Amino acid sequence: MSQTLTYVIGQDRRPHVDNVQDFKVNFDGSNTNWVQARQYERSMRQVFVNIKNEDGTPLDLTGCNVWFEGLLPKNSAGDFRVIDDKGYVALDPTAGRFRFDMPGHAFTVAGSYRQAFFRILKDGNSITTLEFDLDVLADKVIDGLVPRTYISPVEELINEIETKYQDSTDKLTKMTSDFVDKFTQSMNTLKALGATVQNGLDALEQKIKQDGLFTQAEADAFKQAILATVNGLEAKWHDIEVIDYKPTRDGKAHTLSESYVSVDEAQKDYPTATSLADTKDWCAITAAIQEGQKQGRNIYLAPGNYFVNKTVKLPTGVTFYGAYQNSKIYASQQMSDDSKKQSLAILEYDDEGQPPIYIENIQVLGSSDQNNQLIGLHLGGNRASKISNFIVSYCFGHGTLVYPTHPQSADVENTTFEHYWQVQSGSFCIKSNASINRGNITDFAVYDSQITTLDVRDENQSNTSAPAVEIINEENKDAVKSVYGIEFTRCFLHAQGNNLVRIVGCHAPRATHSINFDFIKGELHDIHGDLGKGSDKFFLFHLENCWHVMVDHSSQLTYSGASYVEMKRCAFCDIQTAGIAYLGWQHSDSMIFTLDKYSYENHINLIGMDVYLAPGTEDTTKDPNYGYDYGQAHDAMDLFAKMKDEGSDNHITGWQVGQTLTLNNEPQRLKQITNGKIDGLADAWQKGVTTSLIDNSVHTKHVLSKGVVDLQLALPIPYKRTSGFLISFRAIGAEEDLKKLQLIAGSQLIQVPSDQNWHVWTGICKTNILQAIGIQAPNHEVLTNDVTLEIEYMHCFMENQIPFYPDFVALPMPKAGEGNY
CATH class of the missing domain: 2.60.120 (Jelly Rolls)
Incomplete structure (x- = not known):
């Protein structure tokens, strides 16, 4: 038997309940749906449902689940409820059509339900309910189910435990029976030993036959088995676990070729396999991520050392998380070698759109080969993502690369990194893409993190790392992208023989702006890894073609052989509260730079001093190469006017490339x-x-x-x-x-x-x-x-x-x- 219900979201309504204590929905005067069934009917009672929006279009049910929930009619035995998640059958989700097979426990009590509705859920959240009037007609001919509260997820768990218990009981009974048989046989050979012994053995045999023999060790083992079953079922109910997909996670790169002779054979155990060169860990992680994405569940990477031979594609909208430094994903040696031909990311999302990405408590590691071009994490277009407690090591392409490359990728917006830790890797690089339709980078934040690149303290070697942080607005004469709202706060940065921070805009400086570095600490070593007085020339900050870059309260930077900041075609760049010894400044094609509230002995290097073309004055405003883009001239002079910190030996050292008089x-x-x-x-x-x-x-x-x-x-x-x-x-x-x-x-x-x-x-x-x-x-x-x-x-x-x-x-x-x- 079946009935059809139709709902219009935004129009259907019913009055409030008059008496909350004696709860009963009153459908009088409402445009209501109703269902009628006979007592003790089971799944033969089917309800077909059509749902429309207020404008007449169907409600899209793709990715949804439907539960039936009801409060049964009043009964002398008590109040009973029914919650069932098993009866939902999707007929045409995009057309808003489904069928629900009502459970038998819904028809145990005759009368009108005090409340009944279908609950529609998506990604674990309730998005709407569909209420209807449910009447159960009495059946006086036969007796059926005894009324009780029925919750199908709990029933399923109980049934599974009962099955396990029954299997264990049957096994125990057989063991006891076998023991009795052997024991009886032995007793028959001992009857000649005397009546006293015989009587005692007869008593023991009788006791065994009546009560069964269940030792303490067997009881403990049975208890642990039950607890393991319950805990396993609870974990499966919440999250997807990678360990359920047969990873080896033993710190070795086990390829499928070790166990299988063909991909078809391997796919019976590892459905995501694409080649016998794939590692079992990569197959397991990929399968778990695909299943978690499909079900909308988080994915848990249990402690272990997982080796992957190629990029792991990250899930979207769910969290991929582990046990921090105990959950490690390594690039195999083959992957490290392959990266020298073309950069490869260990973890990556670089697809169409801009979905949220969530990563927590995972470490990725490349190889000790400093020529590898591995990328620890590559993010394309994404929005409102959060990466926290994430560690990258030995990825010398980039520790993290934020660079959308997919042709249909959108922008990177409102992405946050917290407690990010990068060791012995390439730069943390944020880069726009001027070759696709979108590809902008806006409102990006990194908090409470450490970004460390190459650090080799060896006087006999000359090593240069990538900058700790790179922010690049990609150049394209036919397109201008936006890079702005970038923030690094309470971070430790480290580089060697290079810039600590490198910011390079495109040919339109205004497109790269509002970039802040607050409360920054760090080290910039010379090419030998020392903090002594190096002879190589490099800069803590390189700023080029950008506006409004601020470094504030960054008072404990340490470096050797470096000047402070190199500026080219920049405007409104502000360095405040900088307590840094041996500051340096290069000013080329630029103006508007202030330095205030610093301490210690401060030196400012003026390199390539062609700043007497003062911005904001007639000689520059009429020059098409300068114009009004460089602000007011008197701001530039704050650099000199404010070098008056009492008790300090403050002076400017001018290094003129040209004849100085x-x-x-x-x-x-x-x-x-x-x-x-x-x-x-x-x-x-x-x-x-x-x-x-x-x-x-x-x-x-x-x-x-x-x-x-x-x-x-x-x-x-x-x-x-x-x-x-x-x-x-x-x-x-x-x-x-x-x-x-x-x-x-x-x-x-x-x-x-x-x-x-x-x-x-x-x-x-x-x-x-x-x-x-x-x-x-x-x-x-x-x-x-x-x-x-x-x-x-x-x-x-x-x-x-x-x-x-x-x-x-x-x-x-x-x-x-x-x-x-």
Whole structure:
């Protein structure tokens, strides 16, 4: 017998129950479905169900399961419920059609069900219920099932245990019977020993026949067997276990060819086998993942050493997890050798779309051959993924590569790594793909992790690792991808003979932006693995074609032979709270770089100093190679203005690739004073200078006399060539006199904003525009007291390829009665 029910999601409804204590659904006035059956009917009662959406389209049931749940009519024996997950039969899931074969226990009590519905589940979650009116007609002719609560998953477990118990009881009975037979036979041969012995043996025999003989050892073994069965059934109910698919996991690469002569034969035990070269561990892991994906269950990798000969494709939407360092997946030697021809990933998802990937507590290991191009983990398009407690070792292609390559792959969005640990491997690389339709990388975070590349401390070798972190926006002149919202927080980074972090954007710098490194610690060794003073030149950070890169609170980086950051065509890059000894800075085609709140002795390297094309000024905004993309010029000068940490020996070392000159190319002209004037400097350029103390060509001190009208000290710039210099003026005197002074400068001088009650004038000047620079008292102001003027500068131009190493010494923070100009 069968009935058909039809539901429309969003339209069907019924009133609330009037009396919660005496629960009974009232379907009066509702557009309800109903089912009627006779008492004691079993699976002959079938219910066909059609489900539609509110717009008339069928509800897609693909991947769903359906349970029947009901509260039986009131009965004097008590309240009973039925929960059944066995009766669901999918007829046409995409059309929203299924059949449910009702269990016999549903019809044990005559009357109207107090509540009955079908529950639809997907991925273990209830997505909707379909309520209906269920009436059970009385059967007065025969008696059937006794009413009781019926839950089919529990019934199945009980039946399986009962079967196991019955098998054990039958075996025990046979053992007892065999023993009695042998014992009886022995007793017959002993009757001649005497009546006393015979009587005792007869009593023992009678006891055995009545109660059976069950030793303590047999009882313990029987208990363990029952517990193992129950625990095994519980585990199977929740997760898929790789060990159920016959892995060897003994730390050796057992191929199928060891046990089988053909793939067809091997597939009887390992259905996922594709070649006799496949390892049994790879087949087992792949089979478990496929089954877990099919059933929507998590996959558990039990402790062991698993060897795989090729890439394991990761599941989506479920968790692949293990027992942390006890669950290890190794690349076989054959896989390591194969990777030298083409990079191979040990774990990978690089397919269409952007599903979530979840990995926990697993370690993957390549081989000790540093020429391998293995990738520990390769992720293509994915979204809202989480990788935690994941370890990668000896994968020298990349520890992790985030790079979507499938033509139908979407973007990488909102991916999070936590407690990621990478040892002796290639870089952690995040890379867009400019050759596919999507392929962007956005909102990517790595927290509380350690990323370590090659570390070989051997003075007799010269070893170079990959950078610890690489962030690359792939170049394609016909397409621009976005890489932004990248964050590394509370991480330890390590590299050798290379950049610690390398960020390279594409030809559109704005497409690579908002990348933060916060609370970073780490080590950058020289090519011999040492932390001493190495001679090789490399940089902690290489930033190229990118915007808004910040390194903040990264105060314990250690390195050897390295400068701090190399910048090429970058903008708004901010290094804050950096407590790093021996900082270095390369500035090429770039501006907008600040350094603030650092400690220890700080050195800034200015390499390839062509920054006198100041961004934001007329000479660059009209240049199509620069434009407005490089922000405001005064931000660039924060680098110099803020090097005033008290108690520190802070100075900038300039390494000029080109001929470097002191002011006017004639430093001797400022080395003596005669009659209160600087020798060699025309009267028109100086008035009121009484004495001078000139320590060297880049640091001078002069006294400006009180009572002098039109006081000034101006330094002429006579050379009409593309040249430039850094310069800072500082006046020391009474506050009323400091306010009377102002800077003489052309439009190319960049002013650093005022700070509290003192001023700093620091500039990068282009000498083919600027005619002179200095200090004066305008509007015929007269100084009431003498004022000491300190000047520091570095003059340079790019012409002949002659290296030169001058010093630019930053001024200390002014005290009361001092002012910086």
